[in-house]
Amino acid sequence: MPVGARPPHLEARASGPPRGGASRGRRWIAPLAVLLCLGAAPVSAEIGDGARRSEPITPIAPALFPPKPQAELGRRLFNDTGLSGDGSVSCASCHPLAKGGMDGRARSVGVGGQLGVINAPTVFNSALQFAQFWDARASDVRAQVDGPLLDPREMGTDWKRVIAYLESDERYRAAFKEHYDGARRIEPRHVRDAIGSFVETLVTPGSPFDRWLQGDDDALSAEQLAGYGRFKSLGCVACHQGVAVGGNMLQRFGILGDYFADRGTPIEKADMGRFNVTRDEADRHRFKVPSLRNVAVTAPYFHDGSAATLEDAVRVMIKYQLGRRATDDDIRLLVAFLESLTGEWGGQPVGGGEGR
């Protein structure tokens, strides 16, 4: 994203601070000016010039990841419950593509019917993010594979068993041999690469907002457009930006309020977030900012799945992250905007229909 011109708000200096208390009308000018300046570039876009818009959010280009032949093998592995310890769970179990790439549960069900500890995020567009897992412990979608596989509550297996399982299958052996230069043995890195290659293909371009970004003025409704303006002016965009509308930074959950205290339930390990990785106090309750793409179809929300609806989630975000009071109008418009972030996959909107 070319960030060329000087940030608009610096131009706002010209308007100067509001004077005195008498000129009530003029007191509105400054914030408005700032607001205007803030929204200057994007709001000016509301006028619509059909050009590629320079926004803090960038559209998903379908060719972000060149298709890899081993993705097909990865797809098979993604759906193979045989990879799990008791053969009951596959990647798709917690990340079903038909249902938006996640199981719609606050906690997923792993091997032996065990409940997981955290809200499974959607697998869609995960490759666009700068790290994987809520605590950003995996650097990419390949490294991520180990997490669920080796977690005793999730797929509850180990690499030895996985390899043995794969080696016992003639087709897997042939497929791995084909894709990995005739490797004599299937290795974990082959499995990671295959699954990762598949996950890379799970990007969902074609959302209304993306189309709007790409110049389609009719892609968004007035509400959604206004919602986008609100999204920016309220400051949501500070963290939920980039191509993934988030997913490119870490942030404290509860900046202007103690979310966890207010939640009331006991603090669990998952609540510690990045702290579990770095052991740095500063990282307590710090999480990877999730991507808001397809957010409308990936309830429940937050790492603990505490928000069942988008409205709830938005409300929590505004309160604890922005420290602002959200009006119903804000909520409505924001939700409308968020809904415009639902992309397409397999020719269908994400979350509705088949698509595996």
Add this chain to the structure above:
Amino acid sequence: MMGVRHLLTVFLWIMGLVGALLLSGEPLQQRADRVAVAIDEVRALQFAEVRLDGALREAQHSIGASYDELTRQALTITAAVNGGRDAIAAIRGGEPTSMDAEADRTPLSHNMGDVASDPQVGETPSSLFDTIAETVEGKRKQVEGFKSEHAILQNSVTYVPTLIGEILPEAEQEPPERAARLDGLLRGLWQDTLIFGLRGGEARGRSIEARATELGQVEGLQPSLAEKIGGLRRHLEVLVSSRREVDRRLEAYFGATEGETYAQLQGQLSELRKNAVKDAQLRDNLRLVLIGLLILLAVQGLWGMRRRALRLEEGLEARTLALEAANAELEAEVEARRRTENELAEALKKSRAATQAKADFLANMSHEIRTPMNGVVGMTTLLLDTRLDDEQMQYVSSIERSGTALLTVINDILDFSKIEAGRMDIESRPFDVHQVVQDVAGVLLPAAQGKEIRIESRVDERVPQWVLGDAVRLRQILLNLAGNAVKFTREGKVAVEVIWRGEDMLEFVVADTGIGIPAEKLRYIFDAFSQADSSTTRKFGGTGLGLAICRRLAELMRGEIRVESQVGRGSRFRVSLPMGAADAPVEAKTDDDKANDRLIEPVTDQIRVLLAEDNVINQRVATRLLEKLGCDVHSVDDGTGAVEQALGKDYDIIFMDCQMPRMDGYAATRTLRAQGYEKPIVAMTANAMPGDRERCLEAGMDDYIPKPIPRGVLERVLRTWAPVSGEGASDEARPPEPPATASRPGA
């Protein structure tokens, strides 16, 4: 000898070659190349950091922009650093920190690993990189921190003015004092926060904090206002802290400079590369030199081999030449030998021819000599039977004596020549040895009686009657010895004895009481032409061949002859001959049997004889002799005539001369026999050569008589072959025998 040295040379050469191959500068060159890549990668890392710097600066000054670029650059740095850290961890035997993110591995990490793992590289570059990596990692952390705090700051910076704007009107609702206070604080905050939010500044920050604290101290506010103030205060707190945080992170980020370390690292890597390249080149040069040396060695070796091969060739050539020369010599020798052989063969042929010639000469001579002799003796004999007066009788007797002596001499010479020519055959057929002795005694009797010498003959009783041997030659020997004995004895006796010396040995002894032989002459007595005394020749005559002939005959009969003698007492001649008993000869038939064989009819008193003889004189002689014996003789002078006559007329017996012109006796006989002529044919031959007898018999003749014809022989023959009732038996031997040398004791 060549083996061990050769093997050693080959071994050393192979080692040298292996060494040359190993001594390649390639690995060093490869390392140098990797170091070059590492240098490039370090530079790339530097550039990446510069880009990150730029991205951060941009993010720092922007509100509401995407962090994607900043994040991307931060990830690039992280990947590079992680890769490097992994490589270093791998060298140190530790675990890689990143989780198998191969896609994140940059070439740098691989190369750094290579470089770091190089024993020549050592600790310094890797520790330098550690420093760099640490710094870079720190920077990345700052970036992450920056993003969080910057987002928060953005929020508060934008919201605080809004909030203040919202609060101000409400604050005015408050009692004026409070309102004024609030207003003052709020406006001050409004300004400060804007600037502070954008530019920071510790003084301003503290100012904001102070004002915020003051705000908090204002009491008695309306609840909604109080709430808003509370919210504002929280935001101010957050704003200040986040601003401070952002500043801190930025300061930490931009403060961390590892430019020097980079320079150092690059310097070291360059040095490394330079050295590696130098070493590689050195190695390559060494290798070339070594290979060159090896090639030289090889060439030298090959040259040596070639020399040796050449020398071998030369040696071979020389040897071949020598061989060829030797071969040529051999061939020449062989040639010479062959020539010699040929010459020898020629010589042999010539000698054989000569011998043959000699034999022929002998035969011819024998014939030529005997024929006239036959005439002389024959005529003399006839003459003796005629009426002669005393004077004539004297003369004729002299002639007869001379003739007989001459005949003896001739016979001796011929016999000796025959023996010398090797043409004397010794027969081996059964004969009556007793009879021979008697015969000899009988022959000696007349002469002995004339000299008053007693003749004694004695045969050992163990001696069988029939023995195997040559009767004729035995008689010859005995006659010779006995004749000599009689000749050289004035008085006394001559004894002829046969002693049995075993189954196969007989000893004939002729002893006399004669004059004896001087001891010194005894040795030579058997030599040819030697007589005891030269005066002996004068006194006793003789050819001097007699004893020589005896010895030779004895030797031919595989026996030996010895003599003992004492002068004045006498001599004793011993002849030992291997003679064994023999069965009575099958051929020893009676005359009657013989007559029966031939189926001769007893005819008239006159025997009709056909005489074939080409010599007129001999013819007359023979005719006369035969007529005297009561034969009717018809003569022809050649074989053709003989055949004609024999076939045409009826004869009882034919006397056939062997040597005749046109058709000789043999041919005539053969012809006659072929025609079925079965009457007896007796050969007359002057030839006395061995084989003649056989020739005659082969030709078909029944008997043969020598020429000159001894008188008694004719009678015998006639009696044998054409018997007429009662012809006087002669005291000559009976069985057909080769012509004996008619050696009448010299008278």
